[in-house]
Amino acid sequence: MSRIVALLLLSFCVACSAVQPQPTPTAEPPPPPATATPRPVAPEDVATAFLNGWQQGSYDAMYDLLSADAQLQTTHDVFVRRYSNIHSGIGETKLVAQATGPSQPSATGVGVDVPFTVTRTLTLFGDVSENNTLPLVQDEGAWKVDWSPSLIFSGLSAVNTVRVTSDDAKRGRVLDRSGTPFADNGAIVSIGVVPANIKDDQALLSGLSDALGIPADQIKQRYQGGQPTWFMPIADRPESDRPDLEQKIGSIAGVALQDTPARVYPLGDVVAHVIGYVTHPTADELRQLSAQGYEESDWVGRTGIEATAEAQLAGSKGGAIQIVDQAGRVQRTVVQKAAVDGQDVKLTLDSRIQTEAVSALGDKTGSVVVMDPRDNSVLALVSRPSFDPNQFVVGLSDQQWQDLNGDAHPLQLRATESAYPTGSIFKVVTMAAGLEQGVTTPTETFDCGSDWTGLPGVTLHNWQAQGKLDLREALTESCNPAFYELGLRLDHADPNVLPTFARTFGLGAPTRIGGVHEVAGTVPDPAWKQQQVGEAWTSGDSVNLAIGQGYLLATPLQMANAYAALARGGSLMAPSIVSPTAVQSIGVLKLSDTTHAAILAGMQRVTSTPAGTAYYAFKDEKLPIAAKTGSAENENPDAHAWFVGFTPPQKPTLLVLVMVEGGQHGGTVAAPVARDLIDFASSLDR
Known part of the structure; x- marks a missing residue:
């Protein structure tokens, strides 16, 4: 435009110059002024x-x-x-x-x-x-x-219009390994008011307020601006609430119930952390998401599989741009595109085992991990307390949102997002390091008395006096002095040896499970302590680490994955939760046959001999099980209770880990939960 304006202005100025008076002649007239011919x-x-x-x-x-x-x-x-x-x-x-x-x-x-x-x-x-x-x-x-x-x-004219139509893609489902839906497309109940049908305004407001828990003034604000015959939405509720709603408010004149298509989660809070939830995008988010075709009525995955598999689940919308006449008849289709439905996402989880794990854990706070060591697939991943993702679809009250963000942290997937001291279930790592470094043998005898005084001026305690035990028996009975001693010997050899072995078991790094968020945990070593704490490493740090205490932190999934590698004989693999997933090897434990056999021998006695720390939980159990229990001290008064075990020990097909926050004793609190799950899962046709 600027160039055109400049040219027109130049033409105007030249035209004006043509009518200016001629200069007075002189004795030597100057040459005539140059004239410019405007370029058209x-x-x-x-x-x-x-x-x-x-x-x-x-x-x-x-x-x-x-x-x-x-x-x-x-x-x-x-x-x-x-x-x-x-x-x-x-x-x-x-x-x-x-x-x-x-x-x-x-x-x-x-x-x-x-x-x-x-x-x-x-x-x-x-x-x-x-x-x-x-x-x-x-x-x-x-x-x-x-x-x-x-x-x-x-083809567009003054009387025609451009019409844009949009065809929604059906969101893909999230399924368990056998096709049972974890997330599906269904309906919710929309409660609304048709103003023209109201007979008693106060009765309507009172009835809706009592049934929905919404102040009457807010309800009135939601319908009073609408046309008399419009359905004015007040609130949404899960379809399962329909019978109760019909009984309480169905007869109130002016109230109407409608089914609205929505995302539904049939198992409620059973698998909420893994599946996640969806909500509609906010106005701020739409500024970016609209470029991807999202509209305010669409669902967007927020957490879990719903979020990490959003592109696969969402599919792509279809629609058309058309020129239509005043009667709405299509005069021309400018462009048309068919909707492509989202793809289903199948998980390795077994809904039966997941549901049983939730039932077995009950109202305890903690985590359950169930795996198949053969391919490292996760069969159950439980975190309690939990939440109902259906509530996010229908909308949360302020109080519900506050509760979800309270001290109980029900939104947190404890199995992957919480890292804890591991306690005695770490002892298999210490035993492996000691045997491979040659600082002990399977048959070495240790004095498992009440106290250990291997550090100058320090007395450390055993959880009970156990007498003389060889290394395998020390693992079975969870003798602290034996592992204090191994930690000290490894420290004298090299303070970095035990931390390095912990990392070969996959600790201190994400497991690479995919699909859910996870934290890396902490494996302390001399460099870490100097950087993070500002203090030098001591032999006491190695001794603490040897029994899974001190600065060591690991997630339940990390510990389950470490034991899965041990169960397979040394191959460390990434766990899988989305199916199909190619087996991903991420390391090797490099354990000798002697070391592996010694550890398995000690673990098998945990459930099969009276001295074993989980014997009474597994008394009369017909399945052979290799296991380890733990009680991990933490910042709270009560220790965390751990149990991890797999069966059968030589060719495992099932691994179960249970962690109960503040449960105190792994053998009496976590182990019974695990036995329930082992018996249940072993009875299934998988």
Whole structure:
């Protein structure tokens, strides 16, 4: 536009100079002043200016290039509004309009036509190109655009409109390993008011307020601005609430219940942390998500599989851009795209085992991990307390949101997002390090009395006096002095040996499970302590680490994965929760057959001999089980209770880990939960 204006202004100035008075002649007249012949503005230049203005959204500048007749037919406001509305309405993120050739005489015999191509980048449809011609006419000696709505879209007229339709894609389901839905597409109950049907305003407000727990003034605000015959939504509730709602408010004049399509979670809080939940996008989020085709009525995954598999689950919308006449009849389809439904996501979880794990853990706070060591698939991943993802779909009250963010942390997936001291279940790592480093043997005898005084001026305690035990028996009975001694010997050899062995078991790093969020935990070593605590490493740190205390922190999934590697004989693999997932090897324990056999021997006695720490929980158990219990001291008064075991010991097909926060004793609190699960899972046809 600026170039055109400059040329027109120059023409005006030259015309003015032509009527100036001639200078007075002199004896030697000066040469005549140079005169400039204005270069006529070519129609191609006007076309380029018009198309550039379109690209830049400069609708005012475009309107200035219209002929007088065109401006008479279409006012400035109508012109700008039509371009603006179509631009936003079709989801246009970019437009490129370019002339594709020189002007040609118009077929009408008046003016010229300049061919051009416009390519629009649309949120829903991608790039859409259209060829058209731009008519120009002479208007008071200048080329002007003979504009009509058909320059926006071919076939568009003053009385036709552009209609955009959108076809939603069906969101994919989240399924367990056998196809049982964890997340599905169903319906919720929308409770609303039809103002024209109200007979007793106070009775309606009182009844709805009591049934929904919403103040009466808020209910009235939600329906009083609507048309008399409109359904004015007040609240949503799960479909399971319908019978109760019909009984309480179904007979109140003016109240109406409608089914609304929505995301549903059939198992409620049983697998909530893994599956996650969806909500509608906020206005702020739509500023970014709209570029991906999302609208305010769409569902967006927030946590868990719903979030990490969003692209796969969401699919892609379809729709059309059409030109329709005043009766709504389609005159032209500019572009059309079929919706592509989202893909189902199948998990390795077994809904039967997951449900049983929740039941077995009961109201205890903690985690359960069940795995198949053969392929490292996760069969159950439980965290308690939990939440009902259906509540996010229907909407949370302020109090519900406060409760979810309270001290109990029900939104946290403890199995992967909480790291704890491991206590005695770490002792298999210490035993492996001691045997592989040659600082002990399986048959070495240790004095497992009440106290250990191996550090100068320090007395450390055993949980009970056990007498003389060899290393395998020390693991079975969880003798602290034996492992204090191993920690000290390893420290004298090299303070980094035990931390290094812990890392080979996968501790201190994410397990790479995928699908859910996880923390790395902490494996302390001399460099870590100096950097994080500002103090030098001591032998006491190695001794503490040897029994899974001190600065060591690990997630329940990390410990389950470490034991799964031990169960397989040394292959450390990433756990899988999404099926199918290729087996991913991430390390090797490098244990000798002697070391592996010694550890298994000690673990098998945990459940099979009276001295074993889980013997009474597994008394009369027919399945052979290799296990380890633990009680981990922490910042709270009560120790955390751990149990981990797998069966059968030589060729394991099932591994169960249970961690109960503040449970105190692994053998009496965590082990019974694990036995229930082992018996149940072993009875299934998997």
